[in-house]
Amino acid sequence: MPPNLIEPAKRDAASPADKPAECPGPSPRDNIFAVHGMWCSSCAFAVEHVLRRQPGVEHASVNFMSSTAFLQWNPARTDVEILRRHVGRLGYSLGNTPSTEESRTRLARERRTLVTRLVVSVAFGMWTVMASSLLYFNYGLGPDVDWVLALVASTLALPVVGYSGVPFYRAAWRTLRAGRPGMDVLVSLGALGAVLFSAWQLWHGSADVYVDTAVMLITLLLVGRLVEMFSRQDGLDALAALDDLTPDTARVWQAGNWVALPLDQVSVGDRIRVESGDGVPFDGVLIDDRASVDRAALTGEHAPITLTRGDRIEAGCLNADTAFTLIVEVELGNRYIDTLRHRMLELVARKGDVQKLSDTFARWLPTAALCLALVTFGLTLLRGVEVEAAFAWALSVLVVACPCAVGLAIPVVTQAASAQGLRHGLVFKDMSAFESLARARSIAFDKTGTLTSGRLGIREIRTAPGIEADRLLQLAAQAERGIMHPVAQTLRRRAIERGLALADDVEVTHHPGQGVEVRLVSGAWLRVGSPTWLESCGTRLPDMPDLAGKLVAVSLGAHWQGTLALDETLPADTSEAVCHLRRATLTVALLSGDRRTSVEAVGKRAGFRKEERYAALTPDAKARLVDALPKPSAFVGDGINDTLALASATTGISVAGATRQAHDIAAISLLTPGIGQVREAHQLARRAYRLMRQNLGFSIGYNLLALGIALWMPIPPVIAATAMTISSLSVLANAGRLYLDPAN
Known part of the structure; x- marks a missing residue:
């Protein structure tokens, strides 16, 4: 990559002083509505046309397959009731998004x-x-x-x-x-x-x-x-x-009792209990010492994971062990699972470039077919053909031109691909993301929380003579009991996973930034913390220059018991995902604001080459670097500091656990930590984009060829009707390959 890749980009823009003052106006609103009464894609074209003609409507996109409309409007010029009246005059109805x-x-x-x-x-x-x-x-x-x-x-x-x-x-x-005659006009005229x-x-x-x-x-x-x-x-x-x-009710602590309440009566800050085997009804923070949850239905990750106090749990997870308690963080409608549903609806309501091309062709084909049918009827009469034969010829032209396949070519693929993605923990927020990710030439990754899991892991344990590793881990986790620091959570989580018992009656003294200490019954002090702090307390530690990572030392009195090396963990499939993207001829890069030694170590383990690792970047420098990558580009991030880079990329991708700002700006959301799903998203996008082009090419080619044949020679109208239906079924069958052969 060129060395000047992160130089500030030059922009042609007037200075603030040169710009006229603008009066603030109401912010545009957008929402997804249900459209009732639609019979085919022509109905969607008609509703979309009427909505776009209304003053104040900035964007309207209607999808027949999902019966939804995505609208953006200026509330100062129109409101929803006016839009509903205009749609109602056509015989359709515009309603709020219904439940599933x-x-x-x-x-x-x-x-x-x-x-x-x-x-x-x-x-x-x-x-x-x-x-x-x-x-x-x-x-x-x-x-x-x-x-x-x-x-x-x-x-x-x-x-x-x-x-x-x-x-x-x-x-x-x-x-x-x-004013938008469609396929049904041709069918009605033909019948x-x-x-x-x-x-x-x-x-x-x-x-x-x-x-x-x-x-x-x-x-x-x-x-x-x-x-x-x-x-x-x-x-x-x-x-x-x-x-x-999610269940229909939640067990809420009220007046000293657990009370079952409907979800819409639960508030932020309430304490709820999730019994063994039940689904989690709300996003919340665990307040018990441990919990085991199964996130398979949400992410496809089948192995239950162990959580400790302070960890966040999303609605939709399943309690895989004993009952636990959590504090509700968000109300009904704003849960993570609610945002996934909204994004699915928004995806199918929006349109990409291929869909717009298909719509344009399908919109004009009926008018062209009507004109060609009339021309055919007139010319055959002039040639001396009998009226009956001329009518049959014109009828064949009319029937064979019905653009059913064209109208279905893209929506059926989008529907299938989005459903497949959701089953594998992938949420495509924007339909154009299928196209842009499939054609991507470069992809960049944030490090902490994106490339890494965001959690610390224990890479190595070194003990004093006579001390077992499990005993050292038990002592360290016992001392860190009740502490919410990531190091403490890592130690407790690993101890719980190894089945080590932790006592409840331990009084811990916390020294922020240094460590913790516990006064044992024997009178000795158990200290767990940074090696420097333990040395200042009189403990002599052996020299271990080859031990890398975040070091946590343990001492009993003045005697060193051992040291644990913690480091950021990488999911097992990280390097495989990076290799796949590189084999797909994408330029890959690792971007981070961390110091170079950390970025080099993590990047090497993840499979990034030396020239692909960039460290000590500010958020603005990240964005400039992404902007300089070959287009179309993609960026994978998780934090507020990544929003500029996510916006600069052609396709923004947020990972599990990302901030709301990152989720909102990204076109694709991953539901499992790490970047392994980026490979799956790229493969799914390429398959979907290929099927879109195949469907569009086949449907347009079929209509043009069929029209040419029908104009050149008389075709029995029954044969024309059969051929037209077979073309539509062929488009549906081709889209079904996403289900039957996901590797194709």
Whole structure:
């Protein structure tokens, strides 16, 4: 990397004195809303178009797969009630984000209605197609019998067209009113046009009817809608998995008793008890000496971890041992698990560059298809083709151009990828993060709390002759009992993990910055602290120049018992993650504000090369260094001092335990400490981005090719309807590869 990489960046900006004074205005607001009544992606385009036209709306993004809208508006120019009225005029409704259970209930109701319409369509459509087949194969029954068969086929098609097809007509009318005609307009024109033309033919005594086209079109599209609903259900299941992690009540200490209260009645500062095997209902701080929690459902980390007094526990963890008590830190709605759910909803509501390209194509294709169908009808008539054949030709153009696959190409991949990510402890806050991380050329890491776990670990124990390591650890942990310092927590945690007993009736004297001492029954002093402090108390320590890290010495009276070397711990897969990113041709860097010796030691263990380690950086220097990295870039951090670097990177990534400021500014959140999940996030982003491009390329290519063929030669409308539905199912199946073959 160039030596001048962290030189201050030059910016073209006017000085504050040159800028005119600005009157402060109300801050823009943003929120996620539920949109009810949408039938397909065309409905989402219509609602989005209406919202964007309203004064004061700065950004609107509507996603059909999640039935959500992400809005940013100026409260001085509009409010939510005005936006609701405008959406309501189209026939949709804009509501508050429902709970997962409410969403599942609504989706189940929609699915039952859809299945009913599909059953009617299949039942009557089957007989319609059978009657039409007799006409197609021309068994020589005579024109009178043919006309009767055509009448029977048309009559049997009426329930399909008049009942099963109603959602398409409703959506078509709504999108037309919004000035954004979509796929449902083409479907409605195709189905109704086929029926009306068939009625006209029957009126004139002809048996050439096309009701089977209308029946096939509606039936196959209903099948596609049902498959879409299962994709939407998978996204809801991912959200429901978060809601199901926490109980409905919490045991709160009130008036000398443990009382079970609904979660919305629990306040910050309350003391709650979590029984063995129960889920943790709130984020809080442990006030007992120890606890064992299972974070598998939240992070995918299956082994229970041991916590000690002062450690933080998130809602959604499972108590894997005896009951423990904690103090509630945040109220309902602001828990970490609540922010994960909000970010999932925000992800699917936002749009990336690939999604915007897909939307643009899908938005203009219906209008182009209508024009081409009219042109086809006119040209075929001018060429002397009969009206019936010209109509069938134009109908095929209309049907084959339905942009179902284009509208689904990106949302289905995003839905699948975000659900997969959540199951593996990855939360993508912004959909563009899939694209930017997949195309990233460089990635930089903070050290403390990001590369390292944020906890100290015992690297080595050296004891005096006759003293066992477990006995030394027990003495050190006993002396540190009740102390909230990270060193004390590390010693107690390791002692608990090794099953060492710690007495309760120990009086500890704390000497801040030096150590602790305990007066034993024998009258001797047990001291645990820095080697310098013990030496000042009269203890002679052996010389150990090769022992590195934070040293904690133990003495009994004036006799040295041993020394423990503590150091920052690295998760086991850290170096493997760094090697993976380097093999993926990314430029990697380690950035830290710590002294060079510490950065060099940790960086070497993590697999960073010497020229990739940067020490003693200020927050601004970190940001300038990230800004100088090859773009697109990514930065992984955890603290307030990392927010500038997170904002400077194309993709900001926050790790488990990061500050709220870091979580808010990052586009991706990791739920497990360390950087092992960065590799998983990079792999998932690359797979998702590849599937997005495949789906988009296939859907656009299919529509263009199908339109070209339909314009060049007549295609039976039934075949056009079948091909259009197969294209939509192909897009859904391709997105499903994220579930079936995650390594692909």
